Amino acid sequence: MRAFTAVSAGAIKVIKKVSGSFYSLEKLHRLVDGYRQVFNIGGRSLLLIQEDGQRYLLENRCPHAGHPLHDSTYENGSLRCPLHGIQFHLESGLALNVENFPVDKCLMFFRLSYRDNEIGVML
Numbered sequence: 242m243r244a245f246t247a248v249s250a251g252a253i254k255v256i257k258k259v260s261g262s263f264y265s266l267e268k269l270h271r272l273v274d275g276y277r278q279v280f281n282i283g284g285r286s287l288l289l290i291q292e293d294g295q296r297y298l299l300e301n302r303c304p305h306a307g308h309p310l311h312d313s314t315y316e317n318g319s320l321r322c323p324l325h326g327i328q329f330h331l332e333s334g335l336a337l338n339v340e341n342f343p344v345d346k347c348l349m350f351f352r353l354s355y356r357d358n359e360i361g362v363m364l
């Protein structure tokens with residue numbers, strides 16, 4: 242069984258592949274608004290967040306210039322990247338406060354999966 246490392250502000254935990262291609266990320270009861278955790282899975286850096294009761298799993302990389310998004314600021318359904326301040330809508334992934342920002346440069350989301358009392362991702 243392969244194991245992967247999850248890193249957040251001071252916390253490190255091992256992520257186990259439960260079965261098939263399901264990677265368990267977190268116990269459901271630990272998800273509350275403001276939750277953020279970075280997972281390194283197979284060389285990919287993924288960010289799991291919950292805001293306003295909604296859960297998102299996205300690439301931990303700003304579409305503008307690649308800055309990590311785990312320190313971004315949440316405002317009205319969007320994340321503001323700390324490097325240049327571009328806001329990205331969490332539902333559409335599109336940039337909100339920049340005119341003519343390329344629509345193909347948006348947040349990259351991953352579909353969340355649920356198994357018993359755990360949330361994870363199929364990769």
Ligand code: FES
Nearest residue numbers: 303305306322325
């Ligand atoms: S790298 Fe995120 S706004 Fe520029």
